[in-house]
Amino acid sequence: MFGHDLQDEGDPEAEFNPGIAGRLPRKNVAAGVLIRDHAGRVLFISPTYKPFLDIPGGLTEDEESPLAACYREVREELGIDLQIGRLLLIDWMPTHGVWRDSIQLIFDGGVLSDEQILAIRPAADEVSRFEFLYADAAKQRLRPSMARRVEVAHRALLDGSAQYAEFGRTV
Secondary structure, X not given: OOHHHHHHHOOOOOOOOOOXXXXXXXXXXXXXXXXXXXXXXXXXXXXXXXXXXXXXXXXXXXXXXXXXXXXXXXXXXXXXXXXXXXXXXEEEEOOEOOEXXXXXXXXXXXXXXXXXXXXXXXXXXXXXXEXXXXXXXXXHHOOHHHHHHHHHHXXXXXXXXXXXXXXXXXX
């Protein structure tokens, strides 16, 4: 996809100190999507592998852009293809337990039609169910950082902005 752009970049930059690139820190990157129904409720999923609600999305794979990961994850988790809109939020998450620090992105998933909602087929191995909830109603069933992240992303959606946050708190 980026073949011409990479070609235009020319030869890769040589390492000034051989081996340094392999020693640099790496971050995980995840992309999620804020999908709504006509009532303005947000689509939340119940993942089979954790006890909290989440929004559709997940980690990027090697050589995959965050937007491409978002499209892939929505297709895998919900069984639908979705037109994904603008970026709403970039959120940095600190290391927590076994999970290294990460960049979490949330995109606008738009408002689903009744036909699109009926077409949703959750992936049984990843999603036990989905539901539309107002963000306040979902708050108690989300990790605190995810509740903050959804709130900031929803605010960005409403006011037309893009936000930067750290651990779900705007900076």
